[in-house]
Amino acid sequence: MPAQARPTIWEHAQSKGVSRRDFLTACAWMTAMLGLPVSAVAEVTKALETKPRLPVLWFHFQECTCCSESFIRSSHPGVADIILDKISLDYTETLMAGSGQQAEDALHDTMTKYKGEYLMLVEGSVPTAEGGVYCCIGGRTALDILQEAAAGAKAVVCWGSCASNGCVQAAKPNPTQATPIHQLITGVPIIKVPGCPPIAEVMTGTIVHLLTFDRIPQLDGLGRPKAFYSRRVHDTCYRRPNYDAGLFVNSFDDENAKRGYCLYKMGCRGPVTYNACGVMRWNGGVSFPIQSGHGCIGCSEGNFWDNGPFYRHLPSFPGFGIETTADKVGLAAGAVTLAGIAAHAISTNIRKGHLIREEKAASEDVHDGRAEQGGS
Amino acid sequence: MQKATLGRVYVWEIPVRFYHWLNAFSLVVLCVTGYLIGAPLAIQQASEASYAYWFGKVRFLHFVFAYIFFFNFLFRIYWGFAGNRYASWKNFIPYRKKQWKEFKQVVAVDLLQAQNEPIETIGHNAVAGITYFLTFLAFLFQCITGFGLYAAMSKAWFPKLFAGIVPLMGGDFAVRQWHHAFMWFFILFALVHVYIVFYHDYVEGRGEISSMGSGWKFIEKEYHPLLKKTPGTSSKKP
Numbered sequence: 001m002p003a004q005a006r007p008t009i010w011e012h013a014q015s016k017g018v019s020r021r022d023f024l025t026a027c028a029w030m031t032a033m034l035g036l037p038v039s040a041v042a043e044v045t046k047a048l049e050t051k052p053r054l055p056v057l058w059f060h061f062q063e064c065t066c067c068s069e070s071f072i073r074s075s076h077p078g079v080a081d082i083i084l085d086k087i088s089l090d091y092t093e094t095l096m097a098g099s100g101q102q103a104e105d106a107l108h109d110t111m112t113k114y115k116g117e118y119l120m121l122v123e124g125s126v127p128t129a130e131g132g133v134y135c136c137i138g139g140r141t142a143l144d145i146l147q148e149a150a151a152g153a154k155a156v157v158c159w160g161s162c163a164s165n166g167c168v169q170a171a172k173p174n175p176t177q178a179t180p181i182h183q184l185i186t187g188v189p190i191i192k193v194p195g196c197p198p199i200a201e202v203m204t205g206t207i208v209h210l211l212t213f214d215r216i217p218q219l220d221g222l223g224r225p226k227a228f229y230s231r232r233v234h235d236t237c238y239r240r241p242n243y244d245a246g247l248f249v250n251s252f253d254d255e256n257a258k259r260g261y262c263l264y265k266m267g268c269r270g271p272v273t274y275n276a277c278g279v280m281r282w283n284g285g286v287s288f289p290i291q292s293g294h295g296c297i298g299c300s301e302g303n304f305w306d307n308g309p310f311y312r313h314l315p316s317f318p319g320f321g322i323e324t325t326a327d328k329v330g331l332a333a334g335a336v337t338l339a340g341i342a343a344h345a346i347s348t349n350i351r352k353g354h355l356i357r358e359e360k361a362a363s364e365d366v367h368d369g370r371a372e373q374g375g376s
Numbered sequence: 377m378q379k380a381t382l383g384r385v386y387v388w389e390i391p392v393r394f395y396h397w398l399n400a401f402s403l404v405v406l407c408v409t410g411y412l413i414g415a416p417l418a419i420q421q422a423s424e425a426s427y428a429y430w431f432g433k434v435r436f437l438h439f440v441f442a443y444i445f446f447f448n449f450l451f452r453i454y455w456g457f458a459g460n461r462y463a464s465w466k467n468f469i470p471y472r473k474k475q476w477k478e479f480k481q482v483v484a485v486d487l488l489q490a491q492n493e494p495i496e497t498i499g500h501n502a503v504a505g506i507t508y509f510l511t512f513l514a515f516l517f518q519c520i521t522g523f524g525l526y527a528a529m530s531k532a533w534f535p536k537l538f539a540g541i542v543p544l545m546g547g548d549f550a551v552r553q554w555h556h557a558f559m560w561f562f563i564l565f566a567l568v569h570v571y572i573v574f575y576h577d578y579v580e581g582r583g584e585i586s587s588m589g590s591g592w593k594f595i596e597k598e599y600h601p602l603l604k605k606t607p608g609t610s611s612k613k614p
Contacts, residue, residue, distance in 0.1 A: 221539065221540065221543040222542075222547075231528075232528055232548070235528075235529065241425035242425045244431055244432035244435075245426075245427070245428035245429055245430070245431060246416055246417070246419060246429075246430040246431030246432075246434075247419065247425055247428065248418070250418045254420065255420060256420060261425075264416065265415075265416060265418075269549065272547065272548035274528075274548075298549060301548070302546045302547050303547070303549070303550070304549070307550075313414065313415070314415075314553075315553055317557065326553065326560065327414075327560075329557075329560070330557070330559070330560030330564075333560065333564055334560070334563060334564060334567065337564050337567050337568060341568070344487075344571075345571075345575070347489055348575060348578070351489040351492075352489065352492070355492060355579065356578070356579065359581060
């Protein structure tokens with residue numbers, strides 16, 4: 001079926017009984033979500049009036065569905081708007097009505113009918129150990145499904161840290177060889193929306209961008225939308241002034257913790273984590289971990305699970321025990337170095353002593369000679 | 377050997393000495409501020425954040441000296457091509473057999489102290505040269521990782537040049553960790569370096585310590601072609 005034959009988003013909204021006023025309100029919300037000025041509302045409205053609904057396939061592989069849980073709690077625009085009106089969610093294991101053969105048929109239909117047009121959303125990593133047997137759906141491995149669906153996709157959005165960087169199941173020793181999506185497929189634009197889970201508004205914002213502009217948003221060096229991942233949690237944290245002032249919480253039960261000082265010394269990962277938590281916050285802007293008195297654990301960064309312990313600024317040094325930081329290794333190496341220097345200094349006086357004594361004797365001769373000459 | 381036969385040799389030119397002390401000072405400032413950034417002082421119950429900025433100042437110092445350190449380092453690389461034979465890049469990259477031969481000799485004489493034959497080199501000996509080359513690599517690593525981390529909090533174009541290291545190493549966390557670990561390389565280096573300078577001055581009496589102030593060393597005439605009056609042993613290029 002050609003793209004033009006499908007109803008546009010506006011036509012679809014009308015069929016659902018959405019008024020013009022409500023439609024324009026939704027367009028204004030979306031514009032704000034994308035961080036665009038009011039002047040862009042017209043452009044967004046025009047896009048939604050003329051563009052057909054985007055066919056979407058949403059896959060669930062090795063994951064906990066926390067991304068879906070987050071997504072269905074997005075406040076603006078309402079998730080019902082997104083899923084039911086703006087996109088055409090043809091397949092998703094956790095939310096679709098159909099099951100079994102019906103579900104598989106829906107998946108197959110979309111993949112063949114809208115080849116090269118559908119958007120593929122992936123939640124979860126893909127195990128590659130032992131032929132991928134650790135995650136199978138409908139008798140097929142996740143790897144197999146991923147590769148088939150990605151081949152005809154317009155773009156792939158990696159929901160959450162699992163799909164973006166492997167998250168918990170890719171942590172050492174990674175028994176199932178859980179692998180992030182970008183390492184398994186090529187030739188398709190990939191957008192990573194990391195986080196465990198990602199913020200609901202970030203997820204909807206990314207979808208809205210794809211929907212409105214029909215192209216992938218601007219991405220950073222790691223493939224994340226710049227609109228949401230260009231700044232560190234630390235840069236947008238309301239506790240940041242305490243950091244610059246050198247006011248830190250030293251333990252969770254001290255006076256500084258009550259005063260709401262910076263959690264840097266408690267292992268807060270805000271300074272190394274790129275996310276929008278400090279700006280968008282969670283649950284419709286209610287709060288985020290640091291506001292609740294707990295440091296950021298860096299859930300949207302790769303390897304965050306291995307970069308532990310969470311409550312210490314400096315991680316364990318690779319190859320040493322869990323309690324061994326780079327500073328402990330450094331101090332030990334410093335002590336060994338000093339001991340070596342002391343040993344070498346002693347050895348020098350023993351082994352090179354006669355050389356120095358010869359020199360001394362020689363220079364005393366010179367002095368004595370001069371003294372005699374001067375005296376005579 | 378008789379020190380009566382010593383001759384004065386101008387080894388370290390002014391730019392080399394200037395580089396050395398600026399580099400030493402920068403490294404001390406960078407290590408102290410860097411350590412503080414990693415493990416800030418525990419101040420209990422201070423006043424409102426708006427009245428203080430000491431941690432911001434520590435970080436500012438770190439960033440300023442990072443720039444000084446980097447451009448000083450660039451200058452030294454330039455001087456490796458423009459300076460005298462003792463400053464030349466050829467001393468640092470062990471591409472000649474002779475260097476490895478001397479390396480073994482220095483290890484035998486100065487480290488293991490199994491031999492007492494004198495080392496003829498006037499400037500950097502082979503072990504020192506190779507060690508400084510490794511140190512330059514560490515400089516480079518610290519500059520790349522440091523500016524890479526700084527890129528996220530700066531609008532300037534210069535640190536952005538290094539931003540690529542972050543995705544390459546898998547994120548800020550790993551970059552910061554390695555940047556921190558390498559600080560210890562400089563601390564250990566400084567310990568050993570200062571000791572060895574004292575050692576050479578003590579054992580050889582060539583004025584190793586003062587040479588980085590004055591530029592002059594006192595060398596046995598037989599080891600320096602220009603100081604040599606009677607051509608005895610085969611003259612070698614240093």
